[in-house]
Amino acid sequence: MSDERPIGVFDSGIGGVTVLRALRNHLPQESFVYLGDTARLPYGTKSSATVVTYAIQAARALVRRNVKMLVVACNTASSVALGPLEAALAPLPVIGVVGPGAAAGNAACRNGHIAVIATEGTVQGGAYSRALHALRPELRISQIACTLFVALAEEGWIDGPVMEGAARRYLDPLFTDRADAPDTLVLGCTHFPALAPALGRLLGPRVSLVDSAETTALAVADALRAHGLQAGDQSRGAVRFLVSDSPGRFIRVGPVFLGETIPAEQVETLDL
Amino acid sequence: MSDERPIGVFDSGIGGVTVLRALRNHLPQESFVYLGDTARLPYGTKSSATVVTYAIQAARALVRRNVKMLVVACNTASSVALGPLEAALAPLPVIGVVGPGAAAGNAACRNGHIAVIATEGTVQGGAYSRALHALRPELRISQIACTLFVALAEEGWIDGPVMEGAARRYLDPLFTDRADAPDTLVLGCTHFPALAPALGRLLGPRVSLVDSAETTALAVADALRAHGLQAGDQSRGAVRFLVSDSPGRFIRVGPVFLGETIPAEQVETLDL
Numbered sequence: 001m002s003d004e005r006p007i008g009v010f011d012s013g014i015g016g017v018t019v020l021r022a023l024r025n026h027l028p029q030e031s032f033v034y035l036g037d038t039a040r041l042p043y044g045t046k047s048s049a050t051v052v053t054y055a056i057q058a059a060r061a062l063v064r065r066n067v068k069m070l071v072v073a074c075n076t077a078s079s080v081a082l083g084p085l086e087a088a089l090a091p092l093p094v095i096g097v098v099g100p101g102a103a104a105g106n107a108a109c110r111n112g113h114i115a116v117i118a119t120e121g122t123v124q125g126g127a128y129s130r131a132l133h134a135l136r137p138e139l140r141i142s143q144i145a146c147t148l149f150v151a152l153a154e155e156g157w158i159d160g161p162v163m164e165g166a167a168r169r170y171l172d173p174l175f176t177d178r179a180d181a182p183d184t185l186v187l188g189c190t191h192f193p194a195l196a197p198a199l200g201r202l203l204g205p206r207v208s209l210v211d212s213a214e215t216t217a218l219a220v221a222d223a224l225r226a227h228g229l230q231a232g233d234q235s236r237g238a239v240r241f242l243v244s245d246s247p248g249r250f251i252r253v254g255p256v257f258l259g260e261t262i263p264a265e266q267v268e269t270l271d272l
Numbered sequence: 273m274s275d276e277r278p279i280g281v282f283d284s285g286i287g288g289v290t291v292l293r294a295l296r297n298h299l300p301q302e303s304f305v306y307l308g309d310t311a312r313l314p315y316g317t318k319s320s321a322t323v324v325t326y327a328i329q330a331a332r333a334l335v336r337r338n339v340k341m342l343v344v345a346c347n348t349a350s351s352v353a354l355g356p357l358e359a360a361l362a363p364l365p366v367i368g369v370v371g372p373g374a375a376a377g378n379a380a381c382r383n384g385h386i387a388v389i390a391t392e393g394t395v396q397g398g399a400y401s402r403a404l405h406a407l408r409p410e411l412r413i414s415q416i417a418c419t420l421f422v423a424l425a426e427e428g429w430i431d432g433p434v435m436e437g438a439a440r441r442y443l444d445p446l447f448t449d450r451a452d453a454p455d456t457l458v459l460g461c462t463h464f465p466a467l468a469p470a471l472g473r474l475l476g477p478r479v480s481l482v483d484s485a486e487t488t489a490l491a492v493a494d495a496l497r498a499h500g501l502q503a504g505d506q507s508r509g510a511v512r513f514l515v516s517d518s519p520g521r522f523i524r525v526g527p528v529f530l531g532e533t534i535p536a537e538q539v540e541t542l543d544l
């Protein structure tokens with residue numbers, strides 16, 4: 001028995017293709033429909049109520065494409081809209097990136113102090129704190145909203161003095177000359193893996209950087225098995241992209257995060 | 273004869289209150305309804321087609337509030353949607369910021385070379401080039417999309433090493449050690465006046481910075497006279513704010529651009 005329906009991957013825009021990339025590596029037999037709400041991005045500065053409304057609209061568009069599971073690649077939507085999405089789409093399995101990211105962060109943290117960098121919306125939603133404390137109640141958690149990192153990643157300024165200056169301004173108060181500094185930094189936004197090399201140089205080898213894309217892919221593999229939804233050998237990695245704005249910018253910026261070009265014929269515009 | 277209906281001011285979000293501020297200074301007898309499409313901001317990275325759709329939806333919401341004129345405070349919407357807005361709302365007078373900004377830039381430019389900094393959408397729309405060339409066909413125009421400046425202004429990082437590093441990266445190739453550098457810099461985004469002090473220090477006194485808010489207010493005053501739409505003495509500066517996202521962030525960040533606090537009871541949420 002196999003289920004050849006695609007897995008739906010939803011993101012506020014472009015960054016979520018880092019999660020798609022990990023999913024394709026770990027699950028080469030599956031096919032995917034990726035929906036980026038590029039007309040209304042970013043979600044990270046919007047209120048929870050608006051993010052919930054937009055996320056449910058986007059998820060319903062994926063359900064109409066007959067997906068067998070929803071992966072919420074956007075950290076902000078995972079942080080504030082996961083419960084409402086599960087309720088709206090039941091019994092469809094819904095998997096966010098916050099739970100897997102928190103589990104990976106907790107596993108990496110040795111000194112009991114963990115830092116989470118994310119958007120304003122994710123920090124205010126508090127989902128990382130809740131998920132981490134559910135795993136280890138005594139954990140000390142420092143969250144920092146790093147709004148500018150999103151623009152830096154999209155501009156491709158992932159290195160050099162501007163990126164370094166922004167990173168110092170956000171992170172120095174927590175990390176510099178402090179014996180009790182965190183030993184783990186969770187990258188709580190799909191854009192931030194692009195900045196990982198610069199962050200690693202700045203923070204040094206004592207600090208582990210944790211990206212939720214890999215652990216999310218493992219969680220999706222588990223859920224496919226648990227629900228008996230694994231694909232056979234027919235669709236093998238096929239991907240369709242749906243975007244709510246015209247596809248020009250998506251096709252141009254997406255490869256920075258996906259690591260390969262996005263052919264125009266795979267991208268379709270839809271109204272949300 | 274006087275017309276007590278309010279003037280509608282439309283922006284993609286928060287930055288347009290710099291234009292509202294100039295309008296209130298120049299037209300103290302008028303009342304205003306300001307609509308910020310905060311749920312869907314920013315417009316500067318979206319395609320023209322999406323900006324046109326969103327701008328017309330927002331303008332219609334203002335027409336339902338019985339406005340006598342529409343001021344498009346957003347440079348991106350002024351650059352790509354002014355014609356469609358005029359067509360959709362005729363005979364309502366519609367005034368954008370690009371025409372007045374171009375006129376002010378042209379008046380300031382002595383050496384025949386002018387720079388325009390703006391969002392991606394405004395630069396690609398090309399409205400500043402068209403407006404400037406209509407005024408002085410031989411003008412040399414250098415446009416630079418300064419995407420990161422929007423995030424810097426919203427983060428309040430209007431000074432210091434990150435702002436300076438970003439400004440150098442965007443502007444040095446055009447301005448440093450070049451005898452033919454522009455002598456005028458048009459701030460083609462409502463967020464950029466917040467960065468003017470830092471830009472002024474970087475570029476020095478040889479370069480004039482031009483902000484379209486003041487000249488737009490003068491253009492609106494002219495249009496009110498021309499159409500016989502001036503208010504009498506009843507409404508005097510009353511302002512209502514409409515926002516498409518919940519008002520929390522607008523009330524918090526808005527005062528940076530407006531120069532005064534925004535009372536919560538003046539702000540209303542509407543669905544667009």
